[in-house]
Every structure is written in C-alpha cells, then in structure tokens.
Amino acid sequence: MVRPRTGAERYIAKQMEDPEFRAAHEAAARRIRHIDELVRVIDARRVEVGWTKAELARRAGMPPEAVRRLFSMEGPNPTAATLVALADALDLELVARPVERAAS
Numbered sequence: 001m002v003r004p005r006t007g008a009e010r011y012i013a014k015q016m017e018d019p020e021f022r023a024a025h026e027a028a029a030r031r032i033r034h035i036d037e038l039v040r041v042i043d044a045r046r047v048e049v050g051w052t053k054a055e056l057a058r059r060a061g062m063p064p065e066a067v068r069r070l071f072s073m074e075g076p077n078p079t080a081a082t083l084v085a086l087a088d089a090l091d092l093e094l095v096a097r098p099v100e101r102a103a104s
Helices: 007-015 019-049 053-060 064-072 080-089
Strands: none
Touching: 007 019, 019 064, 019 080, 053 064, 053 080, 064 080
C-alpha cells in the first residue's frame, strides 16, 4: 500500500521541477553524504582501536561532549578543524581528491 505524500513532500517535488533548485538540492545532499561518511569512518576507527568517545576527545584535545554529540546526533555538521583533529588523533589521513564524474 502506498502512503499518501505529505504536504512537505509535495512541496519539494514541485520545487524539484526547477533545474536551479534541483541542482542546489543535489549539491547539498552530496555534501551531507560526504560529511556522514567521514564521521562514520572516524567512529569506526575509534571502535577499531578500542577507544571510548571520551578517550578520543582527550587525545584530540576536544571537550568530550563535542565528540559524543558528533557521533550521536542526527545530521552532524562538524567543522573541518574538528574532523582533522579527530582523524589526526586516530592516525587517519583525510585526503581530498578530484571526483570522477560520468561524461555528459
């Protein structure tokens, strides 16, 4: 059974008809996916080395509550400095590389 779409879903569907809105929406979704992936990799490494969130915070020179929030909140939006500090504490390297896109 298909559930009816909410007002918000209908509104977004209508907005997605505008190519400019669609491009901005897709760019924002891509950024969110990248941030989520970085946070997941950092947390997986923390678990792999057997550290608590508090231990990672201590080693990264950050408040424990900041690290706890990062790994527990829905849709975190950490700064680059936060991600680098955590990655550095875990001996991870954050590397920027060109995106391979399909030819248009």
